[in-house]
Amino acid sequence: MTDLIKAIDPRGLIRESYRIEGIRIEECRSIFLDWALFDDHEMAQAERITTLLDHYGADAPDHPMTQVMRLALDEAATPKRRGGRKGRVG
Numbered sequence: 566m567t568d569l570i571k572a573i574d575p576r577g578l579i580r581e582s583y584r585i586e587g588i589r590i591e592e593c594r595s596i597f598l599d600w601a602l603f604d605d606h607e608m609a610q611a612e613r614i615t616t617l618l619d620h621y622g623a624d625a626p627d628h629p630m631t632q633v634m635r636l637a638l639d640e641a642a643t644p645k646r647r648g649g650r651k652g653r654v655g
Contacts, residue, residue, distance in 0.1 A: 570620050573606055573613045582630045583621050590629040597633045611641045 574580055580598045581592055606613060614634050622631035 566568065567620070569616065571607070573604075574600065576600075579621065579630065579634075583625055583628060588626055588629055590632060590645065593629040593633045599649075601637075610637060610651050613636050614641075 570580075578596050582588060583593075584594045604610065604613070608616075611650065614637055618631065618634050618638070622628070622634065625631055
């Protein structure tokens, strides 16, 4: 494992999710949320997810965690509507 991957996933949550045989997508979502909420890296989150996908997802394209991270990237790329005053005035 590279130093960058260790820095992005210091607790090894993503790494371990790929090692759990028979893990379901619901469990991967929970693990991913835990990783995302307690992440404090300087790199942008989308870049961290892409790095993890390149490292783990290339060998496991059908793994539920790969699916969860791809969905997270898709959501991050989709602009969200902002409501209220901030949505009108920027």
